[in-house]
Amino acid sequence: MKPEKFILLLEKFFHKEITREEIKELTGWIQQSGLRKNFEAHCKEMWEQASSEIDKETQEEIWRAIKQKMGNYQKYKYFSISPTVYRIAASILLAVCLGLGIYIFRSDMAYKNMENEMVETVVDRGQKASLTLPDGTKVWLNSATKLTYNSNYNRKERMVQLEGEAYFEVAKNPEKKFTVSCNGLNIEALGTSFNVKGYYTDETVSTSLLEGKVRVYNDKNSILLAPQQQLSYNKTTNDFTQTEIKDTREIDFWRRNILFFKSASLEEIAKTLERMYGITVVFETQELKDIPFSGSIRNNSLSNVFHIISLTYPLKYKLEKDTVTITSDPI
Numbered sequence: 001m002k003p004e005k006f007i008l009l010l011e012k013f014f015h016k017e018i019t020r021e022e023i024k025e026l027t028g029w030i031q032q033s034g035l036r037k038n039f040e041a042h043c044k045e046m047w048e049q050a051s052s053e054i055d056k057e058t059q060e061e062i063w064r065a066i067k068q069k070m071g072n073y074q075k076y077k078y079f080s081i082s083p084t085v086y087r088i089a090a091s092i093l094l095a096v097c098l099g100l101g102i103y104i105f106r107s108d109m110a111y112k113n114m115e116n117e118m119v120e121t122v123v124d125r126g127q128k129a130s131l132t133l134p135d136g137t138k139v140w141l142n143s144a145t146k147l148t149y150n151s152n153y154n155r156k157e158r159m160v161q162l163e164g165e166a167y168f169e170v171a172k173n174p175e176k177k178f179t180v181s182c183n184g185l186n187i188e189a190l191g192t193s194f195n196v197k198g199y200y201t202d203e204t205v206s207t208s209l210l211e212g213k214v215r216v217y218n219d220k221n222s223i224l225l226a227p228q229q230q231l232s233y234n235k236t237t238n239d240f241t242q243t244e245i246k247d248t249r250e251i252d253f254w255r256r257n258i259l260f261f262k263s264a265s266l267e268e269i270a271k272t273l274e275r276m277y278g279i280t281v282v283f284e285t286q287e288l289k290d291i292p293f294s295g296s297i298r299n300n301s302l303s304n305v306f307h308i309i310s311l312t313y314p315l316k317y318k319l320e321k322d323t324v325t326i327t328s329d330p331i
Contacts, residue, residue: 117151123164126278128255133160136171137178140255144199144275165197167252170212185233189214194225195251201271205233208251216240259297259305266291266309266326273324277302284327288315 009018009026018026123129123141130140131147135154141147145164153159154176162182170178172191180187182198185205192212198205207216208230216223216231221240223231228245245251253260261269267289270281279302283289291313297305306317306324314329 138169
């Protein structure tokens, strides 16, 4: 390995910018025979090109070690860089880099062990959460949602797996696409804001785009969405349905604690409420499950939600512990 390449790899290592392949190359060079000779040959150049960003504490520690090695050489009033000093520095750097070699080897093994490790965030029913991914992407998670990504996220690609509902504000990086995988559907973006909803028990997975562009695809279909467009994917029929969003507040209403329903059946609404409040909704008849409801509810306390729904259709609700029973209310 040329001296310039060795210096470059060391600097990249200390700045945490080194790749796994470069770690292997650096480790191989450190472990090769004749290391001390190579160090003495390259020490002057390494010393002159040493990074000025080393913290003060590290500089003082190195300087104390050099003075200890120099011993009687400290008596010289006018200090100059002599071959002896280079040999001293080389011996110190040799010890440092031998330790570095062990550290790099362990780091390489850690990389291998981490490749299959997954980072998981789980939000329980009745809860919400937000987090920032390693690349700066912001994510809001709705109730009963799980977000998973590999520990090597953002090294070569940015991919997450979603079960539930989440809103994403993707950090821009044209060189690394950002992809959400959710129940058979993939949503790919470079830098944009969008919502994805795809609970395991739902028949559909939907993507709503606020700004930017996303490509929504699976093995059979692919569609490019523009702002204020929504795509719904039917998991049973494998159909894509693209619609326009008239009110952008619909995209992330849940983040603002607003319930919004557009021709949703009471059965679908019940699923949302079960996730939000950790309850179980029981219907007296199938007919009640099929009742459609449209509207937004800002004061979304459980009793208020059912009260507002009951104003549009004659029904009664009864809450006992964690169970809500819906029955008809004949006039």
